[in-house]
Amino acid sequence: MTARRAPAAHLCLRVGSRHLPGTRQSASQALDAARQQAAREHAALQAACQAQADAARALAEAAAERAARAEAALDAERAERRALTDRLTAPAAPGKSRGRPVTPTEDQS
Secondary structure (H helix, E strand, C coil), X not given: CXXXXXXXXXXXXXXXXXXXXXXXXXXXXXXXXXXXXXXXXXXXXXXXXXXXXXXXXXXXXXXXXXXHHHHHHHHHHHHHHHHHHHHHHCCCCCCCCCCCCCCHHHHCC
């Protein structure tokens, strides 16, 4: 026994949850509907990917700004410490003593 083919007017096509009676015109409409749905899904996916890329860029920029501020603060702190240690390690001016004066009785010990 051979399988019978149904006439073209009796073909059915299922697209998503819609059931369309089969004709060449309805098949074409179903194909157009599928293409439109695919285009909408593609656009939504593209927008989501773009939003994710924008968020990643914003996070990277924020991290770079934070690092620049931290580096500037560290440079200022190093300059302040350098100024303080330079005063402590600078040679004394002639005639000035940085410590207490030595008395003659302490010198003989």
